[in-house]
Amino acid sequence: QKEVEQNSGPLSVPEGAIASLNCTYSDRGSQSFFWYRQYSGKSPELIMFIYSNGDKEDGRFTAQLNKASQYVSLLIRDSQPSDSATYLCAVIGSSNTGKLIFGQGTTLQVKP
């Protein structure tokens, strides 16, 4: 079982819709969760982080964390073509605070 799993996609949504990106992790003791966005040919950039159970909102982005289910998600409201990118879920596990483990990423396509 991979430590951090994401559906590779592509996930295709129409412009203006809500895009829902999902991630599961295997280390039950993980404390810190991150979403990075990577445009084609570019480097990853951090867009959201969440440390506590529940929802965290930042503009059109909402990160959701459910530690009991070992599940973290990213919702993008009012999706725009400029949101088309690969979204990487990353986790810092319980045993090593310096080690950031990435999922393979989900490619999102927002169609005009």
Added chain:
Amino acid sequence: EAQVTQNPRYLITVTGKKLTVTCSQNMNHEYMSWYRQDPGLGLRQIYYSMNVEVTDKGDVPEGYKVSRKEKRNFPLILESPSPNQTSLYFCASSVWDRAGEQYFGPGTRLTVT
């Protein structure tokens, strides 16, 4: 401007010829890390450093070396590159206690023939 820089950005080399990829950050970050990104395998951590003279292995350290003699620099050394090290490499940095909130460099595309 706050940034992480990497050099070179592109490199084609031959098997066995030692090379160094430099990484430098101007944000006074304690934490620095190296990743490789391969299709279907995602981003995998090679080495990381929590501070000067402190380094630790990530998930795929074999065939790589690092050193952290200065806070701003974290070079990646391939002493005898092999074709399976052909990849896209990223350096990243962060504040020491926010290791998940990393700033990434622009990447170095390495081809080993």
